[in-house]
Amino acid sequence: xxxRNLSVIILCFGLTVFSCKEDDEITPEVAPVRDAQExxxxxxxxxxxxxxTHFYNYEEFEQNPTYSDLSAMPYTVTPNDNxxxxxxxxxxxxxxxxxxxxxxxxxxxxxxxxxxxxxxxLVVRDGLGGVIHPIDQVFANxxxxxxxxxxxxxxxxxxxxxxxxxxxxxxVVDGFKEGIIKFKARQGYTVNNDGxxxxxxHGIGAVFVPSGLGYSAQTQTGIPAYSNLIFSFSAEKRxxxxxxxxxxxxxxxxxNDNQDSFDDDTDGDGIPNFIDVDDDGDGVLxxxxxxxxxxxxxxxxxxxxxxxxxxxxxxxxxxADEVLYSIIDNNDGTFTLNTVIFTDSNDDGIPDYLDSSxx
Numbered sequence: 001x002x003x004r005n006l007s008v009i010i011l012c013f014g015l016t017v018f019s020c021k022e023d024d025e026i027t028p029e030v031a032p033v034r035d036a037q038e039x040x041x042x043x044x045x046x047x048x049x050x051x052x053t054h055f056y057n058y059e060e061f062e063q064n065p066t067y068s069d070l071s072a073m074p075y076t077v078t079p080n081d082n083x084x085x086x087x088x089x090x091x092x093x094x095x096x097x098x099x100x101x102x103x104x105x106x107x108x109x110x111x112x113x114x115x116x117x118x119x120x121x122l123v124v125r126d127g128l129g130g131v132i133h134p135i136d137q138v139f140a141n142x143x144x145x146x147x148x149x150x151x152x153x154x155x156x157x158x159x160x161x162x163x164x165x166x167x168x169x170x171x172v173v174d175g176f177k178e179g180i181i182k183f184k185a186r187q188g189y190t191v192n193n194d195g196x197x198x199x200x201x202h203g204i205g206a207v208f209v210p211s212g213l214g215y216s217a218q219t220q221t222g223i224p225a226y227s228n229l230i231f232s233f234s235a236e237k238r239x240x241x242x243x244x245x246x247x248x249x250x251x252x253x254x255x256n257d258n259q260d261s262f263d264d265d266t267d268g269d270g271i272p273n274f275i276d277v278d279d280d281g282d283g284v285l286x287x288x289x290x291x292x293x294x295x296x297x298x299x300x301x302x303x304x305x306x307x308x309x310x311x312x313x314x315x316x317x318x319x320a321d322e323v324l325y326s327i328i329d330n331n332d333g334t335f336t337l338n339t340v341i342f343t344d345s346n347d348d349g350i351p352d353y354l355d356s357s358x359x
Contacts, residue, residue, distance in 0.1 A: 003144065003153070003161060003172045003231065031217045031225030036113040043210035043228050044118060050147055050228075051104060051120060051208065055097035057086045058124075061204075066125050068200040070188045077190070081200050084143070085124060085232040104208070109178050111212035119178055120208040122232075127184030127203030130238045133251035134181055135164050135261045135274065139237035145230040152222035158199075158236040164261070166243060166275070173214050176231050179207025181259075185238035188308070199236040206232040243275050246286035247325065247340050248353065250274040255354075266354050282356040289353035291341040293322070296334070304335040313337060 061080050069076040090097050104120040111117050132138055139160050144153035163181070165171035183203025190198045209229040219225045240249045253273040255264045261274045267281025279286050295310070297303045299317065304310040310327045314337060318324070321342050328336040342351035345358050352358040 003142070003176050029219040029225075031219055033217055034226065036111075036115050036212060036216075039216075039226050040111075040115045040117055040210055040212055043212070043226070046147055047120065047208050047210060047228055048101065050230075051101035052099050053090055054087050054100050055090055055094065056100060056103075056122065056124075056206070057083075057088075058098065058103070061124055067128060067187075070200060075188075075190065075200070077198070077200065080125070080204070081198060081202075083204070084141075084234070085122070085204065085206055087145070087149070087230070087232075105182075107178075109174070109213060111174065111210075111216075113212055113216070115212050117210050117212055119175060119210070119213060121179045121182055122206040122208075123182065124204040124206075125201075126182075127235060128187040128201040129185040129203075130240075131184055132163075132181050132203075132235060132238050133240075133254075134177060134259050135241060135243075135250045135254065137162050137239040137241055138180060138185065138235060139239070140180065140233045140235050142231055142233035145232075146223065147228045147230065150222070152220075158234070160239075162241075173209070173229075175207055175209030175213035175229065178213065179205070179209070179231065180233060180235055183235040186236050199234070202237075203235040204233075205235075206230060244277050244286075246277050246279070246353075247290050247292060248273075248279075248286060248342075249323070249325075252323070253279070267356065280354050280356040282359055284359055286353040289343065289358070290351070291343050292325075293339045293341060295337040295339070304337065305333060307335055310335045310337040314339065 060083055064080050065078045066080060068078045068081055088094060090099055100122065104122050106118050106120045108116050109119045137160055139158040141155050141158045143151060145151055161172050162169045163172055163177045171177070183205055185202055186199040187201035189200060192198060209231065211226045211228055214227065214229045215223060217225050240251065242248065243250050250261055253264055254261045262272045264273045265271065266273055266279045269281055273279045277285055295313065298313045304313065307327050314324050318339065319341060322339050325338045325340050328338065330336060342353065344351050348355065
């Protein structure tokens with residue numbers, strides 16, 4: 001899978017992680033280094049020209065309700081859940097189509113070589129499920145295209161990606177990550193009679209990636225050096241990660257909320273909180289300074305018989321400082337709801353696990 005970022009950051013913090021090395025992950029060739037600003041100037045001109053002269057199958061999506069109605073059984077399902085984005089040239093019979101340049105959104109992103117780059121992304125629908133954070137794992141199906149329309153990679157069934165490189169866990173190229181975190185994951189899903197899964201109300205979109213946010217000078221199979229990339233995708237499922245298994249999701253350990261989990265280090269020991277089992281350095285493990293709560297039934301003594309019932313109970317009754325950690329399928333027709341509460345024993349506004357004065 002060529003979305004993978006092949007650079008590896010080795011973090012020797014005693015954290016045990018597992019390699020997800022793909023069979024096509026080989027040492028890439030590197031082209032002669034060019035001036036990064038010069039390359040970007042060429043890249044962005046090519047991308048803007050593409051956006052001005054191409055459109056996507058927006059009419060196919062517009063002919064149906066944007067989202068499926070999951071409020072009652074049986075679900076009213078929109079075909080949009082299964083549509084994928086298709087690009088084509090504005091010409092001939094398609095000369096009256098709306099160009100992508102009038103439908104995309106842009107933001108500035110600084111690439112690893114220090115160049116401020118404009119990243120364009122297309123929002124077909126935002127999605128109604130959970131927010132996708134830069135430190136999460138996401139399951140997505142996608143198409144990867146060169147600017148000339150060549151398909152260099154794809155997955156018709158959702159495959160998992162770690163969005164950030166941690167230890168031996170490969171992340172993804174920056175442009176793909178910056179694009180997909182603009183969307184939300186699925187709101188629900190249906191298991192079909194043949195065992196396949198149809199996801200509902202997930203984000204659908206595309207991102208147009210200058211080479212500095214892709215592979216830059218690296219040559220991949222089917223991807224020449226300094227190539228612009230286009231990824232269209234369905235952001236089907238989000239997995240919240242807890243890299244150090246301390247009971248606090250990694251995205252919550254981005255305390256300054258700057259989308260960078262590596263610069264939050266409460267105790268100043270050089271280990272970012274999201275891989276530090278004792279965040280405040282007081283000698284007490286983080287997992288022992290938060291409150292773990294397990295629910296097997298609701299307030300009416302009714303056993304949770306579905307994932308949705310457990311979620312509804314949490315949404316209705318959870319305390320302000322209580323966070324849903326997991327809903328476990330007990331494989332007997334029942335579900336268990338696990339939450340954590342970030343205890344603040346001295347009421348100073350700082351949770352115990354971040355407060356070294358509380359042991």
